[in-house]
Amino acid sequence: MFSLRQQNPGGCPYCGGQSSNAFTARDWNQRSTAETFHYCRCSVCSLIFVQQVPLDMKQYYVREQYDIPESLENYEERANSQSWKLALLKPYLNVGNLLEIGPATGEFATVARKSGFTVSLVEMDPRCCEFLRANLQHNVIESSDPVSSIPQGRTFDAICVWQTIEHIPKFWRFLEAAARHLRHGGIIALSTPNPDGFQARIMGRRWPHADAPRHLYLIPPSWFEKTCRSWGLQVAMTTTRDEGSIGLNYYGWYLWVRNMFSSKLSRERIDRWARWLTNAVRYWERQEGHGCAYVTILVKAD
Numbered sequence: 001m002f003s004l005r006q007q008n009p010g011g012c013p014y015c016g017g018q019s020s021n022a023f024t025a026r027d028w029n030q031r032s033t034a035e036t037f038h039y040c041r042c043s044v045c046s047l048i049f050v051q052q053v054p055l056d057m058k059q060y061y062v063r064e065q066y067d068i069p070e071s072l073e074n075y076e077e078r079a080n081s082q083s084w085k086l087a088l089l090k091p092y093l094n095v096g097n098l099l100e101i102g103p104a105t106g107e108f109a110t111v112a113r114k115s116g117f118t119v120s121l122v123e124m125d126p127r128c129c130e131f132l133r134a135n136l137q138h139n140v141i142e143s144s145d146p147v148s149s150i151p152q153g154r155t156f157d158a159i160c161v162w163q164t165i166e167h168i169p170k171f172w173r174f175l176e177a178a179a180r181h182l183r184h185g186g187i188i189a190l191s192t193p194n195p196d197g198f199q200a201r202i203m204g205r206r207w208p209h210a211d212a213p214r215h216l217y218l219i220p221p222s223w224f225e226k227t228c229r230s231w232g233l234q235v236a237m238t239t240t241r242d243e244g245s246i247g248l249n250y251y252g253w254y255l256w257v258r259n260m261f262s263s264k265l266s267r268e269r270i271d272r273w274a275r276w277l278t279n280a281v282r283y284w285e286r287q288e289g290h291g292c293a294y295v296t297i298l299v300k301a302d
Helices: 075-080 083-089 107-114 126-134 171-180 198-206 221-231 243-261 267-280
Strands: 007-011 018-026 036-042 048-050 097-101 118-123 139-142 156-162 182-193 233-239 293-300
Touching (some): 083 107, 171 182, 171 221, 221 293, 243 293
Parallel strands (some): 097 156, 156 182
C-alpha cells in the first residue's frame, strides 16, 4: 500500500470524502513530459486518484504502442492466448451478447466471437478501429467516451473492461451505465492494477503500473465491495492469481528495471534481471491479494 503523507485539501471525486496525499510521480513509462502528478487516497472509500486530471490527456499517449499486426498470419495464436479470460467467464455464462470496452487489437473479442458470443466493441484509437473493422470484421464504435457509446436500447450478458477502467474519467459513471445495460444475472468482468499489491508497496511512486498520468485512478479491490451494490451489482469473484495478473507481475519488474537502468542495460539484460526478480519474489506475489493486478467479476442481482 502506498504510504500517506500530509493532508490534501481536496475531496474524493467519487464520494467527497477527505483524502490525503498518497504519492507524487512522473511519467516514468513513456517520458512524455517532465511534469509531476499528485495522487491522493480517500480515507472513506480508499480510491486513489490523480489530484488534478490534465485537460488534454492525448498528449500523454503519444508513445502508446498497440502492436497492430501487419497481417493475420499468426493472429490466431495471439487470439488464443486470451482464452484464459473466457475461462473466467464460463462459471457465469458460455454465450450471449458481449460488449468490450478498449479491445485494442481485438484478441479477446476474436476468441470470444469464435466461442459463440455476439461481440460489440468500443475503442478510442482510430488505427485499432480500422484494423478491427477491415481485418477482423468486428462491429466497433470509435469513441473515447464509453458512457455515451454503450449501444442504446440493448442489453448485454457480459461487459468486459480489461486493463482499461483506470483510464476512464469518472469511471463510476460508466459502471452505473453499464449496470443499466446488463440483463439480470449478467456480469461485468474487469481487470485493473492492484494498489494494495506487493509491487506497489515495494516500488512506491516508481511502480510502473501506476502509469502516471494515464492511470487516472488506482482502485483497491475493496472499493467494489463498498460501492457496487448501489448499482444492483454484487462481487462474485476477485483474484490476483489469474493468468493475466501473473504475467503483469513480470511486466511490472521489467518496466521498473528498464525505467531505472535503460541507459546502462541492453533489452536482453533488462529481461534477465526482470525474470530473476520475478522468481525471487514469486512466493509473495503469487499469494492471493498480493499480485500487481486483479480481476473482479460483478454480477447483476436477479
